[in-house]
Amino acid sequence: GNxxxxxxxxxxxxxxxxxVAFLSIVILVFNLLVDIAYGFIDPRIRY
Structure with missing residues (x-):
């Protein structure tokens, strides 16, 4: 912030x-982890 x-x-x-690059990479990694976790939580999801 500061x-x-x-x-x-x-x-x-x-x-x-x-x-900006660091924050972009962090956001991309968290989005990927959430997508993978959502696949485990809801088995109806197929990739």
Missing amino acids: YFINANLNRDEPLIIGI
Whole structure:
């Protein structure tokens, strides 16, 4: 939170890109885990 705000205020572009990339990867991983877990919870789902 604070790192991202300070990076924006100081125009620290590499830090902004790193934070956005890291958060994107975290969101993708959690979405994948939720999809896999949903398949185990509801066996009617087929991939």
